[in-house]
Amino acid sequence: MLKDYNSNTCDEIIFSSFFKNHAKSLRNFLYYKFGNMEQAEDLTQEAFIKLWQNCASVPIEKAKSYLYTIANNSSLNEIKHKKVVLEYEKQNTGLDKTNENPEYILEEKQFKNKLLKAIEDLNETQRVAFLMHRIDGKKYSEIALELNISVKAVEKRIHLALVTLKKTIDLK
Template identity: 75%
Template sequence: MLNNLISNTCNEIVFSDFFKKQAKLVRNFIFYKYGNKELADDLTQDAFIKLWQNCADVPIEKAKSYIYIIANNGSLNAVAHQKVVLEFEKNFTGIDITNENPEFILEEKQFKNKILKAIENLNEKQRVAFLMHRIDGKKYSQIAEELNISVKAVEKRIHLALVELRKEIDEIK
């Protein structure tokens, strides 16, 4: 009976004793091998969780090699994943270079500056209502409540702002 208790990985006392003896060694093994402390801590924890989940299938005599294999495989998977991430970042520029030339980018920047200038030229009431709606994404009723005006007044201010901006944009072209 005592021999059966000693080899039973599912026994909490046996598992706890095994964890106390091996956890630091496994963590150090992964840390020394791959140089990442957080990864080593996570993989050590994952290895012991998997051991606990499979405790009925893994005798305590084989538990040490089991957790080292699980932790090492987890490290290899993490390294492979990191390589994929780095390769993607290296190849991804964020913009479609084939369709945008420097002249287009310059024109886009100039147009953006002109739009911002046109918004600045709106009177304060129109500008505030327009920006609250378009930038903050607020509904007319929310704007009316915050500005302490009617919904119709908000509609009128935004309408006038759009009319003024259209005039400015037509002049830009």
């Protein structure tokens, strides 16, 4: 009779049976709360581990309540942690806008410098027509009106500019 008074949650057979009866419903409870099956399974396991670690102080009659309380608190802690992570990311998004490796960033910077130098080296007529089209986004007809030349002349200047840039930069 004295044995019935003590918690029998530590008995492996009783604990195993309790686990089989309640694990699925606890996992589903956590899944509905999170919407993530892996996280629900992880928290279910953690809750049962804590129950096993504290089995001597939790009678089997109160084990289900204890289990759901542990799982609920763990889920709230998880949500709280995610909020902290999101807040940190929100505050620190401006620090590193790219996750490219340094070698790529260096190559990109060198290419940009090379391109700017090549554009500088174009003759004035080609450079003006090219930049009006590519930077200002103007149509050939608009460039022709502004420069007081024909559309064919604008086409030729931009074509020659592109050919020169291609040779200078070694793009193939």
